[in-house]
Amino acid sequence: MTSKQIRQKFLEFFQSKQHTIVPSAPIVLKDDPTLMFSNSGMTQFKNFFLGYKDPENKRVADTQKCLRVSGKHNDLDDVGKDTYHHTMFEMLGNWSFGDYFKKEAIAWAWELLTEVYKIPKEYLYVTIFEGDDKEGLIRDSEAFNYWKEHISEDRILLGNKKDNFWEMGDTGPCGPSSEIHVDIRSKEEKEKIDGKTLVNKDHPQVIEIWNLVFMEFLRKADGSLDKLPKQNVDTGMGFERLCMVLQGKTSNYDTDVFTPLIQKIESISGYIYGNNAEKDIAIRVIVDHIRAIAFSIADGQLPSNSGAGYVIRRILRRAIGYAFRFLEVKDPILYTLIPVLKEQMGEFFPEIEKQEHLIKEVIKEEETNFLKTIDQGLVRLSNFMKSHKDLKIIPGDVIFELYDTYGFPSDLSRIIAEEKGLTVDEQGFISEMKKQKQRSKSASTFKNYDWVVLEEDQQEEFVGYDFIKTQIKITQYRKV
Numbered sequence: 242m243t244s245k246q247i248r249q250k251f252l253e254f255f256q257s258k259q260h261t262i263v264p265s266a267p268i269v270l271k272d273d274p275t276l277m278f279s280n281s282g283m284t285q286f287k288n289f290f291l292g293y294k295d296p297e298n299k300r301v302a303d304t305q306k307c308l309r310v311s312g313k314h315n316d317l318d319d320v321g322k323d324t325y326h327h328t329m330f331e332m333l334g335n336w337s338f339g340d341y342f343k344k345e346a347i348a349w350a351w352e353l354l355t356e357v358y359k360i361p362k363e364y365l366y367v368t369i370f371e372g373d374d375k376e377g378l379i380r381d382s383e384a385f386n387y388w389k390e391h392i393s394e395d396r397i398l399l400g401n402k403k404d405n406f407w408e409m410g411d412t413g414p415c416g417p418s419s420e421i422h423v424d425i426r427s428k429e430e431k432e433k434i435d436g437k438t439l440v441n442k443d444h445p446q447v448i449e450i451w452n453l454v455f456m457e458f459l460r461k462a463d464g465s466l467d468k469l470p471k472q473n474v475d476t477g478m479g480f481e482r483l484c485m486v487l488q489g490k491t492s493n494y495d496t497d498v499f500t501p502l503i504q505k506i507e508s509i510s511g512y513i514y515g516n517n518a519e520k521d522i523a524i525r526v527i528v529d530h531i532r533a534i535a536f537s538i539a540d541g542q543l544p545s546n547s548g549a550g551y552v553i554r555r556i557l558r559r560a561i562g563y564a565f566r567f568l569e570v571k572d573p574i575l576y577t578l579i580p581v582l583k584e585q586m587g588e589f590f591p592e593i594e595k596q597e598h599l600i601k602e603v604i605k606e607e608e609t610n611f612l613k614t615i616d617q618g619l620v621r622l623s624n625f626m627k628s629h630k631d632l633k634i635i636p637g638d639v640i641f642e643l644y645d646t647y648g649f650p651s652d653l654s655r656i657i658a659e660e661k662g663l664t665v666d667e668q669g670f671i672s673e674m675k676k677q678k679q680r681s682k683s684a685s686t687f688k689n690y691d692w693v694v695l696e697e698d699q700q701e702e703f704v705g706y707d708f709i710k711t712q713i714k715i716t717q718y719r720k721v
C-alpha cells in the first residue's frame with residue numbers, strides 16, 4: 242500500500258463509522274498565545290474540550306500536520322539519530338466530542354489495524370493506565386476489559402502516569418490513555434527477547450504507533466478531579482510510523498514518504514544513503530527538516546529573527562549545516578527538494594503545490610545567506626588563528642562571538658580548531674552562553690504541559706540551539 246492509500250484508508254474507515262472528515266489545521270498557529278505550532282491532532286479542537294465552543298459534529302477524523310520542536314513536545318534531539326521521530330509528521334486522529342467512548346474507540350482501532358490494514362495480531366501490544374495510589378487515580382479496568390475482547394491478556398501491559406495519563410495542563414480535562422505498540426523485529430530477535438519488555442524502551446522496532454486518550458475527568462484548581470459531564474475521545478496515530486509497518490520497513494525513512502526525497506539528496510550529493518552512519522544521519526535530518534520548513538512557509542510562516550519565524554530559520558540552518566558539514570554541499574541545494582515534496586504531498590496538501598514558488602525562493606535565499614555566513618566565519622576564525630599562532634586553546638569568548646554576532650555555528654569552530662590541532666575553551670564558551678541566557682532570563686519556569694497559560698506580557702521565545710558533532714544541543718523555549 243502506498244502512503245497515499247494508507248492515509249485514504251484511515252479517513253474512509255472513520256467515515257464509515259459516521260465521522261466527518263475535516264482538514265488539518267495549519268501547522269503554524271496564529272491565534273493561540275500559548276503555542277506556536279500544532280503539536281498534536283487535538284490542538285485545533287482544544288476549545289471543544291474546554292467547553293468554550295460546541296462542535297458542529299460529534300465525530301470527527303483527520304490527519305493533522307504536527308511540529309514537535311518546542312515545549313513539552315520537543316523531539317529535535319532525536320530526529321535523524323533515530324528512525325521514527327520527526328520534527329514534522331502527520332498525526333491521524335479520530336475524535337468523539339461527548340459521543341462514543343472507550344468501547345468503540347478500542348474496537349475500531351483494533352478493527353482498522355488488524356482487519357483493514359491487516360497487521361498481524363502477534364505484532365501488537367497495548368498499554369492501559371495502571372492507576373496511581375498517591376493521586377487517588379484508579380486503574381483503567383474498563384479499557385482493560387474492552388481490550389480483553391480483542392487481544393490476549395498477556396499483551397495488555399500496565400503503564401504509569403507518565404505514559405498513560407494525559408492532562409491538558411495544571412487544570413482542565415484529563416484522563417487515562419491506552420497506547421498501541423508494534424513489534425516489527427525479526428522472528429529470531431523476537432525469540433531472543435520478549436517484546437513486552439521492550440515496549441516504551443526506545444527500541445527502534447518496538448514502537449508506539451497509536452495513542453487513545455479517554456478524557457474522563459476535569460482537574461480543578463485545588464488539584465482534585467471531577468467526572469466530566471461529557472466524555473471525549475482523542476486519538477493520535479503516527480502516519481509515517483504506520484507506513485513503516487504496512488510497507489514492511491524498519492525505518493520511517495525507508496517508506497515512500499521519504500525515499501523520493503532521499504533519492505534526490507543522493508543525486509545532488511553523490512552519497513548513497515545507507516553506507517555511512519554520520520552521513521545517513523545528515524540525510525535523515527535534511528529530508529525531515531525540509532518538510533517542516535516547507536509546510537511552515539506554506540502556512541504563512543517565513544523565516545525571521547523572532548518567534549515562530551526564528552524557529553523555522555533555525556531548523557533550516559540546521560539542515561544547511563548538516564548538508565555543509567557531512568555531505569560537503571557548499572551551494573544552495575535544499576530548495577531543489579521542494580518539487581519532489583510537491584509531487585509527494587501536493588495532492589493531499591494543495592498548499593504545497595500552490596506555494597511552491599514562494600517556498601523555493603525563500604529557502605534558496607536563506608541558504609545563500611547562511612552559506613555566506615559560514616564562509617565569513619571561516620575567514621574570521623582563520624584570521625584569529627593566524628594572528629594568535631602560539632595559542633593552543635581558542636578562547637570561549639571568541640567562539641561565542643562568532644556564534645552570537647555572526648551566526649557561525651560553534652561546532653564548526655570546534656571542528657576547524659581540531660583540524661589545526663587546537664582545542665576550544667569549552668568552559669569559557671559555556672559560561673558566555675550562560676551569561677547571555679542570564680541577560681534575558683525570566684523569573685518563571687516553563688511548565689511541561691501541552692498548553693501553558695502564559696501571563697500577560699509573556700511570550701514563548703526560541704533561544705536557539707547549537708550543534709556539536711552529531712550530538713545536537715538544543716536550548717529550548719523559555720518564557721521571557
Ligand code: ATP
Pocket residue numbers: 281309316325326327328329330332449450451452477478479480481482
Ligand atoms: P513517543 O513515545 O514515540 O515519543 P509520544 O507518546 O510522544 O510518542 P503522542 O504524543 O502520544 O506521542 O502522539 C501520538 C502518536 O504520534 C504516537 O503514538 C506516534 O505514533 C506519533 N508520534 C509522536 N511523536 C512523533 C514524532 N516526533 N514523529 C513521528 N511520529 C510521532
Ligand code: MG
Pocket residue numbers: none
Ligand atoms: Mg514523544
Ligand code: MG
Pocket residue numbers: 404449
Ligand atoms: Mg509515548
Ligand code: MG
Pocket residue numbers: 420449452
Ligand atoms: Mg503517546
